[in-house]
Amino acid sequence: MDGDSGGDIDLQSFAVRLRRMNAEFNRVAHDFAGAHGLHTTDIQALVKIFDAPSPITPSRLREELNLTSGAVTACLDRLERAGHIRRVRDAHDRRVVHLHYLDAAKDLAAAFFQPLGRGTGNALRRFSPEELRIVAAFLDAMNEELDALRAAPGSP
Amino acid sequence: MDGDSGGDIDLQSFAVRLRRMNAEFNRVAHDFAGAHGLHTTDIQALVKIFDAPSPITPSRLREELNLTSGAVTACLDRLERAGHIRRVRDAHDRRVVHLHYLDAAKDLAAAFFQPLGRGTGNALRRFSPEELRIVAAFLDAMNEELDALRAAPGSP
DNA sequence: ACATATAACTCAATGATTGAGATTCTTAAT
């Protein structure tokens, strides 16, 4: 113990906090899945489709979610059948499919996740802009490290 | 100061960062599962068993993971068969089972997640103790809000 | 044209999750 009062800044305590938050996010996602006749995988796919800067493809999803192509096809079938997404063939390379998140489904998800958004908003509101910049920097740092891990699982 | 122009402190940008981090954690967990003949659910259970302050029971796990009792039993069968946990009947209430994470399995998990721990450590090392206290406070705030959401999914 | 590579899909086999019900034990009341 070196003068730090709270004992809050060691690796283990952060790991516990992060695992707990991760578990809760997964629980919310699991609830959404259940409420809409979907599965955990489908929600993960929806998040990826939603957050992708430009329309994502099934093979990219396969990489992101670590699934087999068969599983991705089945997942997209479910999402398309339930009216969440649409498959659009690329005009230039007709082998390629682009995945579009339908607006109506976006609204549905927005409505469901509104409590989560409010909760996150409440948490953010407790901090000053400078503090939030630090938090954002931390999340960015974590995401950088996680990307590095994905690239080279053992080395860094 | 100029930071207001960065667009880094609005709800949406935080949501994206958090979703991305969540997805990467899940990917790491999925890898661990695959490497040990387990499934995503089993890892979620292991995390809960590991992080519980005192030995957890199957019914508590059922609540935490939102599974049916049948699924929990099957999950624990797999974990016990694979040598990760042990079921211990409570002496006073013999209906109750307590779940113990075996030390050998802890070592196994520690070894596997060492890269993740190093990555997290790298991220933490970029920040001063005061900054880390802010980040820890933010994670605590998020976890509080998430707990509130779990208790009353619609109200706050 | 031909061969090779890539994107997405199909399908049988495997196996996790569900949902209902059975089993074992506890607690409170008669």
Next chain:
DNA sequence: ATTAAGAATCTCAATCATTGAGTTATATGT
């Protein structure tokens, strides 16, 4: 003691997602 009600866990058949191998359609290079 005995009974009834309640709780914690487990069993099992049915359902359905995932896998892994193989197929189709399109693209690229020689």
